[in-house]
Amino acid sequence: GAGVSQTPSNKVTEKGKYVELRCDPISGHTALYWYRQSLGQGPEFLIYFQGTGAADDSGLPNDRFFAVRPEGSVSTLKIQRTERGDSAVYLCASSPRAGGHNEQFFGPGTRLTVL
Amino acid sequence: AQTVTQSQPEMSVQEAETVTLSCTYDTSESDYYLFWYKQPPSRQMILVIRQEAYKQQNATENRFSVNFQKAAKSFSLKISDSQLGDAAMYFCAYRSAPYNQGGKLIFGQGTELSVKP
Numbered sequence: 001g002a003g004v005s006q007t008p009s010n011k012v013t014e015k016g017k018y019v020e021l022r023c024d025p026i027s028g029h030t031a032l033y034w035y036r037q038s039l040g041q042g043p044e045f046l047i048y049f050q051g052t053g054a055a056d057d058s059g060l061p062n063d064r065f066f067a068v069r070p071e072g073s074v075s076t077l078k079i080q081r082t083e084r085g086d087s088a089v090y091l092c093a094s095s096p097r098a099g100g101h102n103e104q105f106f107g108p109g110t111r112l113t114v115l
Numbered sequence: 116a117q118t119v120t121q122s123q124p125e126m127s128v129q130e131a132e133t134v135t136l137s138c139t140y141d142t143s144e145s146d147y148y149l150f151w152y153k154q155p156p157s158r159q160m161i162l163v164i165r166q167e168a169y170k171q172q173n174a175t176e177n178r179f180s181v182n183f184q185k186a187a188k189s190f191s192l193k194i195s196d197s198q199l200g201d202a203a204m205y206f207c208a209y210r211s212a213p214y215n216q217g218g219k220l221i222f223g224q225g226t227e228l229s230v231k232p
Contacts, residue, residue: 033219042119042206042222043160056217089158099211099218101148101167106160 002026004107006092012113013082021077021110025094032075033104034067035091043091049075050098082114117142119209121223128197129231135182136192136226138207146212149183150220151192154204163205166190168212194228202230 005024013019025032031050035043045059049069057067064082069075079086089111093104118141128134140149151163166174166183173181178198182191194201207223 031218035220040225042121042208042225043220045219045221048217048219050217056219059219091158091160093160095218099213101212102218103162103165104218104220109158111158 004092004094004105006090006107006110008110009108010111010113012115014115015082015084017082017114019079019082019112021079021090021112023075023077023092023094023107025073025075025092026105027073029094029096029105030072031095031098031102031104032069033093033095034075034077035093037089037091037109039088046077048098055098079112082112084114087112087114117144117147117209117211117221119207119221119223121207121226123226124224125227125229127229127231128194128201130197130199132197133193133195134197134228136194136205136207136228138190138192138223140188140190140207140209142188142209144211148210148212149181149190150208150210151179151181151190152206152208152222153201154206154225156203160206164192197230199230199232202228204228 033048034046037043047057052072064080067077089109091109093106095102149166178195208220
């Protein structure tokens with residue numbers, strides 16, 4: 001079956017612009033996670049959804065970052081007034097449900113470059 | 116807060132040889148999972164092996180095995196009979212076990228493994 005997909009694969013934008021990154025989870029997975037991976041680093045947790053609600057957004061770095069999952073499937077990560085420090089690979093993962101023994105399946109990520 | 120440390124930024128191994136990647140972690144929890152993920156240049160994070168903290172037996176998946184030392188908070192990955200396709204970035208990760216913790220992964224900094232033919 002289809003895995004987690006993310007679009008676009010690469011996004012180049014200018015400082016100050018608004019961007020949206022999309023994640024399509026595996027069908028039927030109720031939990032969805034966003035991570036950010038800076039160059040040469042391990043991924044860092046941003047936010048996760050259980051269904052439509054953001055259950056933990058403690059990893060969002062500031063109020064320029066926002067994520068939604070209105071129908072409990074596709075999620076969009078939104079970044080306002082982008083800064084050069086936002087340049088990173090943004091990874092999405094989905095899981096049958098959050099926590100416990102459930103494995104997370106990752107997408108290929110979106111590489112965001114802010115010029 | 117939990118932390119994961121990988122002290123080897125780069126490792127190299129000869130094809131068909133064995134290599135061990137190190138990982139230490141810090142936590143006050145007693146119930147958790149530990150993982151090794153592989154990330155090739157395609158960026159796709161692939162689960163290599165998983166260990167439940169309550170299990171004393173070390174996990175094994177074909178050529179991949181772990182040495183889990185709970186008291187020492189150490190979790191190393193051994194790759195036997197290394198293959199060219201094993202070359203990638205490897206990440207050690209921690210996750211709290213209880214369902215009400217949500218399941219977010221905490222990653223180490225990664226170890227880049229190269230395999231020489």
